[in-house]
Amino acid sequence: MKQKIFIYLFVFSILLILFQYVNSKRVFEDMNHKLDGYKAQAERYKDSISVLQDENLDLSHFNFERNEDAISYFENQGYNVAELVPLIKDELYKLNEEKGEHPIIPYASEEGKRMMINTIKLLNHKWIIADFSDGHYWGELFITYQINQDKQLTFSLVESFLYPFN
Incomplete structure (x- = not known):
């Protein structure tokens, strides 16, 4: 009887570990996807800042x-x-x-x-x-x-x- 309880506990812990692994993998991939989006957005903002600085320099020429x-x-x-x-x-x-x-x-x-x-x-x-x-x-x-x-x-x-x- 003790052996069956240990087997059930072992199977239950394996399933719990597997669930934790799959869930954390999904969360990790989602965070990486968001991070890639933020990196792309930051790059666009840098480009926008560069364009605005060039435009500001052109506008301030006769200043x-x-x-x-x-x-x-x-x-x-x-x-x-x-x-x-x-x-x-x-x-x-x-x-x-x-x-x-x-x-x-x-x-x-x-x-x-x-x-x-x-x-x-x-x-x-x-x-x-x-x-x-x-x-x-x-x-x-x-x-x-x-x-x-x-x-x-x-x-x-x-x-x-x-x-x-x-």
């Missing part, structure tokens, strides 16, 4: 902060570029506050509204691109700027464009 020659131009004149760039933008934004029509934007706005510069991008030590709008019409400006001996900023409109309203 004052990345233009060493423009930065050197101001540094050689004794200016602190970190303070100068916000100053230039602030002076251009201050023109939005002047009474009457905007001094740089050559287009009249709708009645009761005012043309204002919204976004400014410094291209180099002489040029600025800006966009403007009155909430209804919008356009873009190409502006040159200079800092004279008295450290006064002067802006000069070179070209402007008003988008047609549909």
Whole structure:
């Protein structure tokens, strides 16, 4: 009788071990499959990051902060570029506050509204691109700027464009 109990226990333990082996093998294969998926996804993300970095580099080509020659131009004149760039933008934004029509934007706005510069991008030590709008019409400006001996900023409109309203 003891022998039959031991045989039953032995068979039961063999079946339990076999069940554990098959189950753990299935779990292991599932984890490997998920890991392969994560590796492929990580590779796609790396490729995407590389593409976005290249695109960002292309977009920042005409950017004052990345233009060493423009930065050197101001540094050689004794200016602190970190303070100068916000100053230039602030002076251009201050023109939005002047009474009457905007001094740089050559287009009249709708009645009761005012043309204002919204976004400014410094291209180099002489040029600025800006966009403007009155909430209804919008356009873009190409502006040159200079800092004279008295450290006064002067802006000069070179070209402007008003988008047609549909």
